[in-house]
Every structure is written in C-alpha cells, then in structure tokens.
Amino acid sequence: MSDVLSHIIPRLSRSDQDQKIESANFSVPFNRSSLEGRELEYIFQAITSGQISGGQTFSKRCELLLEQVLGVKRALITTSCTHALEMCALLLNIQPGDEIITTSFTFVSTVNAFVLRGATPIFCDIRADTLNIDENKLEALITPNTKAIVPIHYSGIACEMDQIVEVANRYDIPIIEDNAHGLFGKYKKRYLGTIGCLATQSFHETKNITCGEGGALLINDPHYLERAEIICEKGTDRSRFFRGQVDKYTWIDVGSSYVISDVLAAFLFAQLEVRQKIQFRRQSLWERYHFELAEWACFNNIRQPFIPPECDPGWHLYYLILPSLEQRQALISHLKAAGILAVFHYHPLHLSEMGRKLTKQSQMCPVCEDIHDRILRLPFYNSMTDGQQTYILETLLKFSCG
Numbered sequence: 001m002s003d004v005l006s007h008i009i010p011r012l013s014r015s016d017q018d019q020k021i022e023s024a025n026f027s028v029p030f031n032r033s034s035l036e037g038r039e040l041e042y043i044f045q046a047i048t049s050g051q052i053s054g055g056q057t058f059s060k061r062c063e064l065l066l067e068q069v070l071g072v073k074r075a076l077i078t079t080s081c082t083h084a085l086e087m088c089a090l091l092l093n094i095q096p097g098d099e100i101i102t103t104s105f106t107f108v109s110t111v112n113a114f115v116l117r118g119a120t121p122i123f124c125d126i127r128a129d130t131l132n133i134d135e136n137k138l139e140a141l142i143t144p145n146t147k148a149i150v151p152i153h154y155s156g157i158a159c160e161m162d163q164i165v166e167v168a169n170r171y172d173i174p175i176i177e178d179n180a181h182g183l184f185g186k187y188k189k190r191y192l193g194t195i196g197c198l199a200t201q202s203f204h205e206t207k208n209i210t211c212g213e214g215g216a217l218l219i220n221d222p223h224y225l226e227r228a229e230i231i232c233e234k235g236t237d238r239s240r241f242f243r244g245q246v247d248k249y250t251w252i253d254v255g256s257s258y259v260i261s262d263v264l265a266a267f268l269f270a271q272l273e274v275r276q277k278i279q280f281r282r283q284s285l286w287e288r289y290h291f292e293l294a295e296w297a298c299f300n301n302i303r304q305p306f307i308p309p310e311c312d313p314g315w316h317l318y319y320l321i322l323p324s325l326e327q328r329q330a331l332i333s334h335l336k337a338a339g340i341l342a343v344f345h346y347h348p349l350h351l352s353e354m355g356r357k358l359t360k361q362s363q364m365c366p367v368c369e370d371i372h373d374r375i376l377r378l379p380f381y382n383s384m385t386d387g388q389q390t391y392i393l394e395t396l397l398k399f400s401c402g
Contacts, residue, residue, distance in 0.1 A: 156314025
C-alpha cells in the first residue's frame with residue numbers, strides 16, 4: 001500500500017469524539033458517513049488496476065454478494081436508487097396515461113421515475129401504525145390503467161406484503177418494492193426486495209450501507225433479466241458481447257448509463273462485507289432509543305415506532321410522533337439548542353406543487369398529512385458513539401409536552 005494511502009487512513013478514521021461538524025455547528029449531526037471496513041484498501045486496488053469504469057471487479061463482487069445473500073436471480077449495481085426505479089419504469093414499458101399506485105409518504109424519486117415516462121401517480125394513504133401503504137385501501141384505487149404497485153418499506157419495516165401480493169395477483173399487476181430503507185430487513189422470514197417482481201435499493205450516504213451515491217436493481221422475475229442488462233448498458237447488448245454470446249454489440253433498445261464507477265463499488269463492497277457488524281450496531285442504537293425513551297414517550301403522549309410481529313426490521317431510522325405540529329417544532333428547537341440536529345419528512349407528495357399538477361383529482365391521504373406534521377427523526381448513524389446517544393437521550397428526557 002502506498003505511503004500516501006497510509007497517511008490518509010488514520011486521518012479519515014478518527015473517532016467522532018475527535019471530529020467537529022463545522023459546516024452545521026452541530027455537536028451531534030443527524031447523519032454521518034463512516035469507514036466500516038476495507039474501503040480505502042479496495043479503492044486503492046480499483047484505482048491501481050487501471051479499470052475504474054462500471055461493470056468492473058468490485059461492481060461484480062457487489063452484485064454477486066447481493067445475489068447470494070438475498071437469493072435474487074440478478075442484482076445490478078446502479079448509480080442511485082432513483083436510476084434503479086427509472087429502469088423499472090422502462091422494464092414495465094410505462095407509457096403516457098398509465099397509472100402507478102404508491103404512497104404519498106415517500107421521497108420524490110419513487111414517483112419521478114414513472115412520471116418521466118408519462119405515468120400518473122395514484123396516491124394511497126398510509127397506515128397509522130407502520131407508516132407503510134395501507135393495504136386495505138389499495139384495491140379501490142386500481143383501474144384498467146394501473147400498471148404497477150410500488151410499496152415502500154418505510155424505515156425498514158415491511159409492508160403487509162401478503163395482502164398486497166394477493167391484490168396484485170388478482171389484477172395481474174406487477175409489484176415493485178422500493179426498498180431504499182430496508183436492505184436485509186425481512187417479512188415473514190423473507191428478505192425485503194425479494195417479494196415483488198422487481199425491487200430497488202439505495203446506498204445513499206444516509207443509508208445503513210453506503211458508497212455516497214449508489215443503488216441496486218433486484219430482479220426476481222426472470223422475464224426481465226436480459227432486458228435489464230441491455231437498459232443498464234445504454235440500450236446495447238454489451239454484456240452479451242463480453243460473455244462471448246455475440247461477436248459484436250450494438251444498439252438494440254432504449255437505455256441509459258446506469259452503471260456505477262468501480263471506485264464507488266469498491267467502497268460499497270467493503271461495507272457489504274461487514275454488513276452484519278453494521279446491522280448489529282444499528283439494531284443496538286435503535287433498541288436503546290426505544291427502551292430508554294419508552295416511559296418518557298408514554299408520559300408525553302409521544303408515539304414510538306411499531307414493529308409488527310412478522311417483521312424483522314432493517315434498522316434504518318428511528319422516529320418519534322409528537323402530539324402536535326407545535327410540539328414537534330418545539331422539540332426540534334430544544335434539540336438544536338443543545339447542538340443536536342433532528343429532522344422531519346416527508347412533505348406529502350399529493351400536496352406538493354408538482355403532485356397537484358399531476359393527479360387527476362383531489363386525492364385525500366389524511367393519515368399521511370397528519371403524520372407529516374408530527375413526525376421527528378432522531379440522529380442515527382453507524383459511527384454514533386454511546387456517549388453521543390447518551391447525550392441525545394438526556395436532552396430528550398428534559399423535554400416535556402406539557
């Protein structure tokens with residue numbers, strides 16, 4: 001390993017106690033990326049190999065690991081979860097006039113990917129307990145134009161997939177799991193992302209396992225295997241050429257450049273290698289929040305996350321639901337005064353400027369609108385120290401809704 005790299009590693013590996021979040025002046029940030037394994041070593045290997053474009057050594061290692069661990073037929077590493085969703089829209093041949101059913105309580109990428117192809121989003125309200133799509137309201141939204149159902153496993157806790165699958169099968173509608181929050185989470189012992197015909201993952205900086213910006217398309221239905229490779233390779237059969245299946249490759253379909261640089265894939269593979277360590281740490285942080293805040297939350301009429309018995313969470317985030325908007329904002333200010341950054345999301349998509357333009361009629365999602373006003377996300381990241389979490393907890397326990 002070069003002398004340059006040996007100097008970089010200790011500088012980038014300092015503990016959080018020794019680092020300041022100068023850009024925001026918060027002693028405890030909302031999120032912080034960190035080195036978890038052999039990231040720098042693998043990046044060095046990728047660079048010195050002389051091949052850092054997409055589809056190289058570390059990209060293939062990431063894809064193989066996901067395929068073997070999750071049991072999916074194919075995993076394609078992409079530049080983002082957004083791009084993986086765009087690939088889904090292409091694979092389903094989404095056209096103007098088509099409709100996709102999803103939740104309004106999600107990041108805009110979930111909808112944008114299909115809107116780009118001309119589809120109209122149909123927003124289903126969420127359940128008050130899990131904040132996932134309300135499976136009991138799903139069937140009433142289906143029309144002859146419905147081309148996909150896109151459930152989001154919010155916070156890494158699974159949607160009620162049995163009922164969603166039953167409804168989808170009855171109408172012969174494909175399911176695309178937006179599993180940006182839920183890698184390695186499970187529903188009835190099945191990995192999230194392995195239930196729909198297609199699924200997408202995120203490796204954004206805020207996710208459990210990250211490379212800064214990245215994603216993956218998981219393919220469970222073999223019908224989509226060959227075309228997914230073509231779309232990912234700018235609409236060419238380049239992958240077949242490299243496998244020796246054709247003597248040249250050419251443009252045969254629509255597509256784009258969705259492949260990730262092998263430098264980022266090297267970082268990602270190092271994190272995937274230590275996925276159990278990462279998940280164990282996040283579970284410990286989540287469970288400590290949940291246990292030590294239980295009595296305080298009950299006293300202040302604050303709701304904590306709910307995990308159905310059939311779900312094994314992905315441990316992606318920890319949230320609280322305050323009694324009112326005013327109390328949520330007061331708690332944010334209370335934490336901010338102590339140097340702790342807490343945030344809220346999502347602005348309901350059906351109420352957004354673009355959402356109002358796209359929807360055919362006024363859509364009502366009262367639970368989503370209510371939750372949006374009251375939800376608060378606490379700081380939650382892999383390298384959070386016990387001392388930092390203790391400080392957050394002590395600060396929270398000083399706050400009263402009364």
